[in-house]
Amino acid sequence: MSSEAEFISSLRALATHPAARNLEDDCAVLAIGGEALVLTHDMMVEGIHYLADADMADVAWKLVATNLSDLAAKGAEPIGVLIGHMLGEDDARFAEGLAEVLGHYNVPLLGGDTVSGAETHSHGLTAIGRATHIPVPSRAGAQIGDALWVTGSLGTAMIGYEALRENTKGDHTAYSRPMARLAEGLALAPLVTAMMDVSDGLLLDAFRLALASEVSIALDSKAVPIAAPAERRMEALSWGDDYELLFTLPEGVEPPVSAARIGSVEPQGFAPLFCDGEPILDAAGLGYMHK
Amino acid sequence: MSSEAEFISSLRALATHPAARNLEDDCAVLAIGGEALVLTHDMMVEGIHYLADADMADVAWKLVATNLSDLAAKGAEPIGVLIGHMLGEDDARFAEGLAEVLGHYNVPLLGGDTVSGAETHSHGLTAIGRATHIPVPSRAGAQIGDALWVTGSLGTAMIGYEALRENTKGDHTAYSRPMARLAEGLALAPLVTAMMDVSDGLLLDAFRLALASEVSIALDSKAVPIAAPAERRMEALSWGDDYELLFTLPEGVEPPVSAARIGSVEPQGFAPLFCDGEPILDAAGLGYMHK
Numbered sequence: 001m002s003s004e005a006e007f008i009s010s011l012r013a014l015a016t017h018p019a020a021r022n023l024e025d026d027c028a029v030l031a032i033g034g035e036a037l038v039l040t041h042d043m044m045v046e047g048i049h050y051l052a053d054a055d056m057a058d059v060a061w062k063l064v065a066t067n068l069s070d071l072a073a074k075g076a077e078p079i080g081v082l083i084g085h086m087l088g089e090d091d092a093r094f095a096e097g098l099a100e101v102l103g104h105y106n107v108p109l110l111g112g113d114t115v116s117g118a119e120t121h122s123h124g125l126t127a128i129g130r131a132t133h134i135p136v137p138s139r140a141g142a143q144i145g146d147a148l149w150v151t152g153s154l155g156t157a158m159i160g161y162e163a164l165r166e167n168t169k170g171d172h173t174a175y176s177r178p179m180a181r182l183a184e185g186l187a188l189a190p191l192v193t194a195m196m197d198v199s200d201g202l203l204l205d206a207f208r209l210a211l212a213s214e215v216s217i218a219l220d221s222k223a224v225p226i227a228a229p230a231e232r233r234m235e236a237l238s239w240g241d242d243y244e245l246l247f248t249l250p251e252g253v254e255p256p257v258s259a260a261r262i263g264s265v266e267p268q269g270f271a272p273l274f275c276d277g278e279p280i281l282d283a284a285g286l287g288y289m290h291k
Numbered sequence: 292m293s294s295e296a297e298f299i300s301s302l303r304a305l306a307t308h309p310a311a312r313n314l315e316d317d318c319a320v321l322a323i324g325g326e327a328l329v330l331t332h333d334m335m336v337e338g339i340h341y342l343a344d345a346d347m348a349d350v351a352w353k354l355v356a357t358n359l360s361d362l363a364a365k366g367a368e369p370i371g372v373l374i375g376h377m378l379g380e381d382d383a384r385f386a387e388g389l390a391e392v393l394g395h396y397n398v399p400l401l402g403g404d405t406v407s408g409a410e411t412h413s414h415g416l417t418a419i420g421r422a423t424h425i426p427v428p429s430r431a432g433a434q435i436g437d438a439l440w441v442t443g444s445l446g447t448a449m450i451g452y453e454a455l456r457e458n459t460k461g462d463h464t465a466y467s468r469p470m471a472r473l474a475e476g477l478a479l480a481p482l483v484t485a486m487m488d489v490s491d492g493l494l495l496d497a498f499r500l501a502l503a504s505e506v507s508i509a510l511d512s513k514a515v516p517i518a519a520p521a522e523r524r525m526e527a528l529s530w531g532d533d534y535e536l537l538f539t540l541p542e543g544v545e546p547p548v549s550a551a552r553i554g555s556v557e558p559q560g561f562a563p564l565f566c567d568g569e570p571i572l573d574a575a576g577l578g579y580m581h582k
Contacts, residue, residue: 099301
């Protein structure tokens with residue numbers, strides 16, 4: 001086991017509180033005063049999660065939107081965010097982007113911390129939400145016989161990233177300013193058996209959903225709406241950063257939001273994921289592995 | 292105004308939610324489900340908040356303890372923490388220290404994020420607590436005629452830091468593994484008119500308490516218990532990292548915890564702080580200014 005895997009394993013050993021049951025889900029769910037609070041924390045690091053010459057307004061947007069996407073997958077309404085910000089040259093742009101994204105989602109800034117002097121800039125965000133449906137959806141609830149669905153089109157962030165990197169003046173909004181599917185998450189929460197956001201690529205996240213639910217998933221790759229040329233379909237399904245919602249519904253239940261049916265849930269077989277009938281035994285190479 | 296001051300000012304402009312009324316207090320107070328939740332987020336950066344060759348177990352301890360100290364000043368019981376961790380060479384030691392501090396305070400790890408690949412390591416922690424007394428103490432409540440008190444001795448972290456830096460084999464526990472005064476905070480919360488933790492030095496934090504409360508504070512420096520030689524008294528009062536509680540009580544109310552009476556609250560005069568009768572007009576030079 002690598003030292004990284006060991007570290008994450010030791011974190012898991014510490015996370016024995018019932019609220020941390022969703023540690024693998026990126027969110028903690030905490031019962032307090034009759035409410036279920038949903039908490040998530042993500043970091044973004046210069047040169048790893050964003051290009052060093054990125055518009056810091058986009059970085060602020062993405063930092064907030066990706067955490068809100070975690071809340072969306074829980075059917076939670078955002079209550080507020082706390083920010084940990086490393087001061088840099090473009091703080092004015094960062095503040096503009098932060099104001100835009102918080103205004104867009106009508107989410108208040110509750111507090112945080114600013115530090116300066118580090119060579120590599122990193123930024124942390126904690127988002128707090130209130131669950132609207134109990135039990136709070138998790139990636140672990142898919143049932144045999146369910147249908148697998150996804151919102152939106154995959155590959156939009158991939159195309160956006162390429163436009164940004166190659167400076168083609170193409171539209172990079174989908175990569176730079178992803179949207180959190182909060183309204184969809186709220187509408188879906190009472191209906192789904194399992195739900196998660198697609199942050200690391202559809203294949204990898206479907207693989208994880210299957211593992212957590214102790215089922216196998218049969219995915220029909222051609223049923224997945226993609227925003228990329230047809231020959232790049234598998235790339236689009238492996239690329240992260242789209243922040244769509246991946247969810248399972250009992251057979252016959254139609255989603256109340258725009259979504260595509262892309263597969264089905266089967267008894268746990270020898271592989272967690274079957275893509276067009278091909279077994280996928282290992283997560284390596286399926287998508288973007290966050291470190 | 293510096294760009295840093297401008298940025299912090301623009302953050303404050305975004306923090307208009309009632310829960311963020313304590314943004315200057317490092318904590319947000321959020322009413323939810325009949326409870327008052329207290330939330331705080333602090334970052335620690337390699338080379339700034341800890342020495343590059345620090346024992347990462349100590350870094351983990353301090354990261355948690357300093358955030359719990361913010362909860363202590365609110366009279367809040369910790370519910371849990373979320374961690375943002377940049378993976379490094381000493382992750383095993385970091386995990387050990389994290390286990391020790393969470394075990395010591397019996398606080399669960401609820402979730403978080405790990406990232407890797409950055410040259411400068413930084414770590415963020417969000418602590419969540421439940422207020423035990425409403426109204427939740429803040430630094431803004433000191434009343435004219437109150438007495439000013441502080442727990443413990445000041446300068447312990449200064450002495451500890453010097454032992455660590457000079458490798459004298461002296462005890463550096465006070466600097467490396469500060470204690471959060473959680474029990475004291477709980478006992479004091481129903482009684483105090485104002486409370487905060489002394490993270491940046493007694494003089495600077497008393498100055499801030501006076502500003503927030505719109506009063507002047509008359510401090511008797513000789514009444515402050517110090518853990519340093521007498522000739523270093525003013526240094527000890529300017530050094531941060533002690534994490535004692537600074538609070539005001541109405542005249543005649545005795546604190547239920549061990550504490551020293553070190554001053555009094557007076558009508559707002561031409562300076563926020565008078566130290567042994569000398570007016571202090573400006574925060575510059577009073578203590579450690581977190582960036």
